[in-house]
Amino acid sequence: MRTQPVVLIHGFASSYEREWLEAGWADLLGDAGRQVIGIDLLGHGNADKPHDPAAYADLEGDVATVLPVGEQVDAIGFSLGAHVLLGLARREPERFGRIVVAGVGVGIMSEVDTEPLAQLVAGETTTDHPVGNFFARAALLPGNDRAALAACMRARRPPLTAQELGKITCPVLVVLGDQDFAGPAEPLVEALPDATLKILKGVDHFGTPKDFGFVDASLEFLEAIPKF
Secondary structure (H helix, E strand, C coil), X not given: CCCCCEEEECCCCCCHHHXXXXXXXXXXXXXXXXXXXXXXXXCCCCCCCCCCHHHXXXXXXXXXXXXXXXXXXXXXXECHHHHHHHHHHHHCHHHEEEEEEECCCHHHHCCCCCHHHHHHHHCCCXXXXXXXXXXXXXXXXXXXXHHHHHHXXXXXXXXXXXXXXXXXXXXXXXEEECCCCCCCCHHHHHHCCCEEEEEECCCCCCCHHHCHHHHHHHHHHCCCCCCC
């Protein structure tokens, strides 16, 4: 039975409380006897919210500073949190026992122009595109700072190459809804040395965090089945 602490890293425009606490993830992991380390990425939740994109250049380093020293952790990341998690794991693979990433696929291996989305988040423009509208609405949720989120979106986040992903030595579970725009996931899975793919039927990007298939697959993978 695994006993490592479990790090939880949320997606863009969300927070530890909104993504993991409200959905019951932290309670389930606690019931399984696992310590939970909840992280608010810079610009989100209770973290500082600078408006300079340069401040967001090393989210991976920010996460590394709160991990236990000399102790491996398991980790779950969604969307932006998954990208940050994989970026840190390729730099410091020895710090992780098992990793679950959801809401990411081939997109994190490609250069993406985030400026149009940043403008939507900042309220500088509008769109009829449902994905863009979702992010724009998410930026308006209580506690969010639109300028900070736009700055986070504008920060340059280089794609993760297959060579870099190949440095991640621990087992990785990749979870993706079959309606998720982040797909396909196969190139990401193929680049990771020890990866398993879980496809969620009928699930889009935004429905993933609360999907029972994601929850069940993650708890099983991390050997964190609650003890009722």
